[in-house]
Amino acid sequence: MTVARTGARARVLRTATVVALLCSLAAGCSSKESMFDDGKVHVGAKGDQPGTSFEPHDGEFNGFDVTVARELLTAVDVDSPYFSGVLSKNRAANLQNGDLDLVAATFSITPQRMKPQDEGGEGLDFVGPYASTQQGILVREEDYGQYKDHDDLDGRLVCVWEGTTSAQELKGPAYDKIRTVEEDDAGYCIKALREKRVDAVSTDQLILYGFMNVERGLRVVPGIRFGEPNDYGIAMLKGHREDCERLRDALRTYVNGNDWDRDFENNLPKVPKADRDEARPTPEEIDALSCRDKPSNAAVG
Amino acid sequence: MSGNRDTHNSVSGGQQQGGVTQAHTVNNLWVDLSKAAPSKPGTWLLILEVVGLVLAALYWPGGPLRQYVVFGLLCTSALVTAGCSVVTGLPDRGRGAPRPQQAEPRDAAQQQCGEKKGNRRKRVARVTFPVLSVLFSIAGLLAFQNVADTGEVPIEIRIDGAQPLNGPRSAPLTLTVPTPEEPREKLRLSLTTVDNEPSTGTCVHKTTAAVTAVTAGITPHAYYEVTAEDTVDFDLGGNKGELRFTFTLQTEANCSMRLAKATGTLHN
Known part of the structure; x- marks a missing residue:
C-alpha cells in the first residue's frame, strides 16, 4: 500500500511539475503586446527644472512635462505611472538599456534622435511636440539691462548642461565669441549664475521661465533667442509603434481641447502670452513628428 | 561526319558503361558542336x-x-x-x-x-x-x-550659392543642368532639403521652397510649394542646352537648412 501511495504521489508531483512548466513557458512566450498592458509604465523626468519637470520631494514629480505625460497615459488607461529622475545626458541611454519605458523631460525631437539605431541614430520614437520653444538666456536681474541682442553675449561666460540641444547649438560657428561652460544639469548652472561664476544660463526659454518663476533675482531676456525651435516630445524606444500612435492620438485630443492651456498656465505662469501661443503645437506638427523615423514634409496644398 | 557516326556507335552500342560512357558522350558532343558550328x-x-x-x-x-x-x-x-x-x-x-x-x-x-x-x-x-x-x-x-x-537619362545638377540657408530671407541657390548629350523633352528634379544640424531641433516639417526656371521657355515657370523631400517635373519647351533654375527656401526664422541633394532625370 505504501508503495502504491508513493507512486500516486509521484505521479501527482510529476503532473504538477509539467503543468507548472507549461504555465511558465506560456507566460514566457506570450509577448508583451503593449507597454501599457500591465499598467506599470516607468517614466523618466527631470528633477531640477521647476515648471517643466521637477521633483520637489523624493518620488514626487510635477511640471508641464509630467502633467502632459500623466494626461496622455490616463487616456490609454495607465493611471499610476512610476516617475523617476533622469539626467539630460542619460535620457536616450536609459530608454535604450530598458531602465525606462518613456521619457518626458523637455526632450527635444531631433532628426538624429528619431533615426533608427542601425542608421546611426538614437532609435527613439517621439510623441509630440507637446510644446515648442526656442533657446534663450537667463541672467541676474541686476545685469538684465546689459543684454539686448546676441552681441551683448560676446566674451561672456554662459552655462549650459550636457546632452542638450542648447549645448550643441552654442558650439556652432555663429556663436564662437560666446564662452561656454558645461555642467551636469540645470541646478548646477543656476547655482553658478547665482554665485556669479557665470554671466548667463542658456537653455530653452520655457525651462528658463520655469526657473524665473521660483528663483527670485533671475530673469529671462525675451529678445535673445538662438537656434532652431525645440519641439518637446515624450520619447520611447522604437519598436512600440502602436503604443506610440495611441499616445499621439491622445495628445491630439489633449491639445485640441482646453486642457493644454490650463496645464501650461498652471505650470509655467511667467511665460508671456506670445511665447505661449508659439509653444502650442498644431495637429499638423504632431503628425509630422510623432512616431516617425524622420520628420515628415510640410503639409502643403 | 564519320566522327558523328562513331559517336552514335559508341553510345548505342553499349560497349562502355557509366561515367566513362557519359564522359565520352560529352566529349563527342563538343566535337559535334565545334564541327557543326560554322555551318x-x-x-x-x-x-x-x-x-x-x-x-x-x-x-x-x-x-x-x-x-x-x-x-x-x-x-x-x-x-x-x-x-x-x-x-x-x-x-x-x-x-x-x-x-x-x-x-x-x-x-x-x-x-x-x-x-x-x-x-x-x-x-x-x-x-x-x-x-x-x-x-x-x-x-x-x-x-x-x-x-x-x-528613355530616362540621369543628369548631374550643380548647386551654386551659400549654404546653409538660414531663415526665410536666405539668398536663393542656383541649380544648373549642363547641356545634355542626349536631349529630352522634360526634366524631373528630385530635391532633398535637410536640417543643417541634425542634432538640434528640426524644421523639415516647416520648410518649403520655390523652384523657378531661369531659362526661358520652360513650363511651368515655377513650383512654389516644394516640400523638403519632393520631385517636380518641367517641360523644357524644346531647350536642348544648359538649363538654370533658382531654389528659394521658405522656412521659419532661426531655421537653418541645407539643400542636400538635387538629382535630375531627363525624359520624354
Missing part, C-alpha cells in the same frame, strides 16, 4: 546576338533599369531560341543507330512511322527557332533604340 544558322545567330549584346553594353544609354525590362526579355528570348536552334541543328544521337535485329516486322513499321514524324518535327524546329530568334533580336534592337532615343 549552322543557330550558331551564327548565337554569335551575332552575343556580339550585339556586347555592343549594347558599350553604348548603354544609362537610366533606371526598369526601362530595359522589355529589352532584357527580348534578348533572353532571342538567346534561348538561338540556343534551341543550335541544339536542334545537331546531328541525331541514338535515333539513327542500328536497331536490334530481333524486332518484329510490326514494330519496325511503327518505328519507321515514328521516325518520319520525328523528322518532320525536327525540320519544323530547325526552321522555327532561327526565325523566332531573328525576330526577337530585331525586336530587342528596336526596344534598345527606343530606350536610347526616349
Whole structure:
C-alpha cells in the first residue's frame, strides 16, 4: 500500500511539475503586446527644472512635462505611472538599456534622435511636440539691462548642461565669441549664475521661465533667442509603434481641447502670452513628428 | 561526319558503361558542336546576338533599369531560341543507330512511322527557332533604340550659392543642368532639403521652397510649394542646352537648412 501511495504521489508531483512548466513557458512566450498592458509604465523626468519637470520631494514629480505625460497615459488607461529622475545626458541611454519605458523631460525631437539605431541614430520614437520653444538666456536681474541682442553675449561666460540641444547649438560657428561652460544639469548652472561664476544660463526659454518663476533675482531676456525651435516630445524606444500612435492620438485630443492651456498656465505662469501661443503645437506638427523615423514634409496644398 | 557516326556507335552500342560512357558522350558532343558550328544558322545567330549584346553594353544609354525590362526579355528570348536552334541543328544521337535485329516486322513499321514524324518535327524546329530568334533580336534592337532615343537619362545638377540657408530671407541657390548629350523633352528634379544640424531641433516639417526656371521657355515657370523631400517635373519647351533654375527656401526664422541633394532625370 505504501508503495502504491508513493507512486500516486509521484505521479501527482510529476503532473504538477509539467503543468507548472507549461504555465511558465506560456507566460514566457506570450509577448508583451503593449507597454501599457500591465499598467506599470516607468517614466523618466527631470528633477531640477521647476515648471517643466521637477521633483520637489523624493518620488514626487510635477511640471508641464509630467502633467502632459500623466494626461496622455490616463487616456490609454495607465493611471499610476512610476516617475523617476533622469539626467539630460542619460535620457536616450536609459530608454535604450530598458531602465525606462518613456521619457518626458523637455526632450527635444531631433532628426538624429528619431533615426533608427542601425542608421546611426538614437532609435527613439517621439510623441509630440507637446510644446515648442526656442533657446534663450537667463541672467541676474541686476545685469538684465546689459543684454539686448546676441552681441551683448560676446566674451561672456554662459552655462549650459550636457546632452542638450542648447549645448550643441552654442558650439556652432555663429556663436564662437560666446564662452561656454558645461555642467551636469540645470541646478548646477543656476547655482553658478547665482554665485556669479557665470554671466548667463542658456537653455530653452520655457525651462528658463520655469526657473524665473521660483528663483527670485533671475530673469529671462525675451529678445535673445538662438537656434532652431525645440519641439518637446515624450520619447520611447522604437519598436512600440502602436503604443506610440495611441499616445499621439491622445495628445491630439489633449491639445485640441482646453486642457493644454490650463496645464501650461498652471505650470509655467511667467511665460508671456506670445511665447505661449508659439509653444502650442498644431495637429499638423504632431503628425509630422510623432512616431516617425524622420520628420515628415510640410503639409502643403 | 564519320566522327558523328562513331559517336552514335559508341553510345548505342553499349560497349562502355557509366561515367566513362557519359564522359565520352560529352566529349563527342563538343566535337559535334565545334564541327557543326560554322555551318549552322543557330550558331551564327548565337554569335551575332552575343556580339550585339556586347555592343549594347558599350553604348548603354544609362537610366533606371526598369526601362530595359522589355529589352532584357527580348534578348533572353532571342538567346534561348538561338540556343534551341543550335541544339536542334545537331546531328541525331541514338535515333539513327542500328536497331536490334530481333524486332518484329510490326514494330519496325511503327518505328519507321515514328521516325518520319520525328523528322518532320525536327525540320519544323530547325526552321522555327532561327526565325523566332531573328525576330526577337530585331525586336530587342528596336526596344534598345527606343530606350536610347526616349528613355530616362540621369543628369548631374550643380548647386551654386551659400549654404546653409538660414531663415526665410536666405539668398536663393542656383541649380544648373549642363547641356545634355542626349536631349529630352522634360526634366524631373528630385530635391532633398535637410536640417543643417541634425542634432538640434528640426524644421523639415516647416520648410518649403520655390523652384523657378531661369531659362526661358520652360513650363511651368515655377513650383512654389516644394516640400523638403519632393520631385517636380518641367517641360523644357524644346531647350536642348544648359538649363538654370533658382531654389528659394521658405522656412521659419532661426531655421537653418541645407539643400542636400538635387538629382535630375531627363525624359520624354
